[in-house]
Amino acid sequence: MQLVRRISRPRHLSLTLLGSLLPLAALADTPVTLKNEVITATQTAHSELSAPASVSVVTREELDKLPVYNLADAVKYLPGVHINPSSTYGRKEIKLRGMDSDYTLLLVNGRRINSRDVLTSEYANDFDLSSIPMAAIERIEVIRGPMSSLYGADAIGGVVNVILRQAGNQTRGGVAYSYETPTEGDGGDSHKTSGYISGALIEDKLLGNLIVEGTDKAAWRSDQTVARGADAAEHRQDASAYGSLSWLLDERQTIDLDITHRQDDRVANWYPSARYGVIQNDQEMERTSFGLSHTGRWDSFNSRVRYYYEDVELADASALMTRFNNGIVGQAEQQNHTVDGQLSGVVANQLVTVGAERRRTEFSHNQNLGTETNVDQYALYLQDEFSLGQLDVTLGGRWDHHEVFGSEFSPRAYGVYNLTDNWVIKGGVGKSFKAPAIYQSDETYSIAACQGGCRVKGNAELKPETAVSYEIGTLYQNERLEAGITLFQTEIDDMIISDRWRAGYRPPVMTYTNISKARIRGYELQGRYALNDVLGLRGNYTYSDAEDREAETPLNNTPQHLASLGLDWQALPALALNLDYQYVGSQWLSTPASGSQESGAFHTLNFGARYQATNHLTLNGGLNNLTNEKRDNVAQSVDNILMGRTLFVGFNYDI
Template sequence: MLKIHLALSSAMTLALAAMAASGAHAEDAGPTEVESVVVTASSIAQRIQDAPASVSVVSAEDLQQRPIQDIVDALGRVEGVTLSRAGNQRTIQLRGLSSAYTLLMIDGKRVSSTNNMFRGNDYDAGWAPIEAIERVEVVRGPMSSLYGSDAIGGAVNIITKPVGKAWTGSVSADYTAQEHSQAGDSYKGGFYVSGPLVVDTLGLKVWGGYDRRSPDKGVNSSGLAGMPLQQETFVNGTLQWTPDEATDVTAQYGFSRSNHDHFIMKRRDFALTHKREWDFGESRLRFYGDKIENLTGNTTGEINPNNARNYALDARFTAPLGDNSLTVGAEHRWQDLEDPKLLAGWPGSPTAGKDTQADVRQWALFAENEWRITEDLRLTVGDRYDHHENFGGHHSPRAYLVYHLTPNISLRGGWSRAFRAPTLLQNSPNWGSVSCGSATTGCFIVGSTALKPETAESFEGGVRFDFDRWSGGITAFQNELKDMISISNRTRDPALAPGYPNFVGFLADGRPVFRYENIAKVRSKGIETSIAGDITETLSIRANYTYLKSEDRSSAAPIPLVYQPEHSANLTLDWRATETLSLYASANYIGRQYLAAYANPAFNIVQDAYTLFDIGGRYDLNPRLTVRAGVLNVTDKRIERTTSTEYNEDGRRF
């Protein structure tokens, strides 16, 4: 408990001191009307009704309604989003494709620590604390025409609160206690402060936080570990210089430290951005990057640190041309990785340890045009040409129509192609790692220069309605993914190994070696529905349902993809009982899903469907202080791991 008090007291002291020194008022600088405008679905900001994509927005109010550890908790309740829970790691999946095909961004800047932690990267969704977030935009469907590689499934853009024109700030503290004493409690504290240093010229925002989910102790009767330790520390600052009404220059620097099951990652990130409004359009020039240090490595029981650096320089210009809005842009990205253990070459070979660094560079040109054909019909077309130093050029086109049948009802649909280049590790022949369940008697996996980029083609169509008190829609989609990169073909048996198509040889100690290969063809299709509105003046409802069928179709008999429930649904009721008291009740239905799937279905592992219920509320003691309380998983539905592919579901919590 001492750690709890120290963490929360430190956050509160910093925030309150800053506000007091500035004469700040402690009102949340969260969004109001800006929530109806999205910036991730196209090259221009526009109303969500006009966006040329399927978009969901999770607001700051949504994030603050119930206690969540990070945005993964909240996004798991968005239509079209499923969570992979392998080994109790939680990662975001869009429309039946794994997290590797979801581009994560913070304020439009891509974030990825995959090269540092290739075995399972559940860090990227946690680099920003809830207190700093204004909203999260989830774009479902390929977005490679704008963002390039990694956006085959879609994009998640975490948008932080802006620099305020007046001093504002907030501080928060949460504690979640488990009913079952062997399960780990959670606690967090955070602050956000923003305001002008020089009125109308120079502004500042600073945010920080500390979160911890203590590890389970003896939860599983099977002996497998329960939920692991998860601990995050953040601090971040941004200076905004506005020399005139048309120019905006920002400089940002941040530090984050994450400890997931005693695998520790540090991230230092920066960004310099110049924006200007001209008489003939708007421009943005941005240079950003990060350095991510894996202080532990990738293998349990060993300490093999690595560090990666990612940099990007991008520019774009948007101009109105009559009934058109044209955006053109360019980007240059480069990555490098230093890993003395995994980039050392084959163990025992003459070149082992000679070169432990790898890097890759790529550039892109893109253009997107929104054509207002009539007052009610809009066509968005775009293409991005990416040139990768190892794979040459690749086009990612898309076309999308939005037709406003009435002022409140719109028909929409689109087509797109997308690609994903192999990661730095998958493509490096000098990279290798132990696998097949043992660091000494298993097998060895290596990168390959023979890999091809993965490609996808996607279609969607649907209808959306937006009335004064009700909004929602229904969308059908289908994705076809080809040349999926896989390392599933491997075995520790030296007699069987030469029969595998990706077998490349034996180590000196006799372990078989396998390379990554392009094998899988995946099809995902489904239907997403949602509705939200006010039943009465004080009672509102939000609900969504997703049907999803996602299969590996590489062989004659399709194999279902794992951690992809065929049915999922969410329901939340909000009751504004008084001006100061609001209550909610929610239900989260997770349908039947495969946790392991094979060509021989006799070996499949299935998790049956279940539903989780939460209740809670908030009470405003005064305009500056709110208290929140509730019960999570009211019916105490628990799941305990009995195999490594299964996951834990926390029981009742307060």
């Protein structure tokens, strides 16, 4: 049985002409077909139009157009997405609708990836964003808005779900290479190589694929950094391999096995303060993941049972940390074990999904924690999808039990009203939560902060964060036109923040606390328009007002205005060109010397070209940051440096 809602949509052309195009929606009601399948919103199949959530999809074709090194690069042009430079050496984080990156849940094939305790977000943990080789990705689904009713903690801001390539009977393979070099500053050259092969080991019975990828990205130095000799972007070397096997037991049952291994090494010369001068950060992370699942497609329901495991080991030889710990190199290990099961079936014309999950996190750290720490979590969830005339309703709820912080119930209600086959009104409300991480709640765990001048330790009195979110909007799509607007608001209670030095307040030891309330509200405009068969426009705009309601101050690193505009031109049958403009409005940044200061807006312009040289060979190239834009003095004072004009070239050879 195939459980799919048949409200359809066209192939994703990603966004433009914004809300002003909505009146044109009544002019064209051509029925369209289900493409760009979305499963993250409900764990059942939908189109982007019918999905009960604000959702965007990045396809494999779109990933091949530009140099993409991690998930942040892949989703940066989507509505509601802000790629924030989270450290002084070029790391990034994904923020959705103005909310911190810790509220963005990262999934791979619906399974969470998580190393937040091994390397805390205070130290710019974007290792999770690089955990999967980009060559292994089939598509990326981004859900903006809370999804705790299905996925539990950490999904307050939304979900980024990476769907990996699946093997078929046909033998396929290919190699790819890309090179990138900045046109100013020193270093920064990057080489990325990948290869894949997939097909049938036993036709119609055993399918498999193998994907390998490696990147060597040199450190980049710029005269914009505070200290001479400091790196604006760190040196990265990584190598990864992903393999999967699918055993087709019969027409109804499949057993899937997948294994991923990645080595990710980072080195950077960093300038924390005049007290320490330029020091070296050296971190090596090794990650292994394993998944085993059984999927059944029965007469009246579908079933899934799976186990997945993740082992993350970090060797942290960063000078700032080792000075705090008598020269000892940090050795941290986090193991995540998850067992879950799910049933979906039609009951009295309603699509019902029920599931359960057990998750254990095991964590050890030689510089922190008295002993190894184990945390167990359990969950049950239920979802019901049904129709009342033209209104499609999704109701869901999830009960989570955390052995330290107790139980939370996260309900959600969402409706999609079908004005026509191409035009819907969407809206809903949901509750979500986020339990404190081990590094935030364990009093024996502390990290260096204040540019090396203090420590921040865990607080056992922390409470989980909870949030209630609302959204309502409308979306229209046909083969040539897409236009939509969505209003959103999230109220967070007991938001967890890290204490920081400020004028007249410089204690050597600080901790994490709950603030009473924070509010993020705003709206998104998105659209696209195909002028003809060869020329298309796309764009989006997001306004978000993020405020600490207790202090009545804006939240840091949250620009009020984000906008993207793009032009796609099939100049020749074999030559495709694209131009992308992105605007990031002013935002408040935390500066150690002066507290929060407002950093001005900046914009970037990127150009790309893709040439189909033969049936098997594709060439691509272009320029990022074409105008060589720089950020202002406030951003540069904390070494938030925007990489200058950069040339990239590459090729894909597929058979």
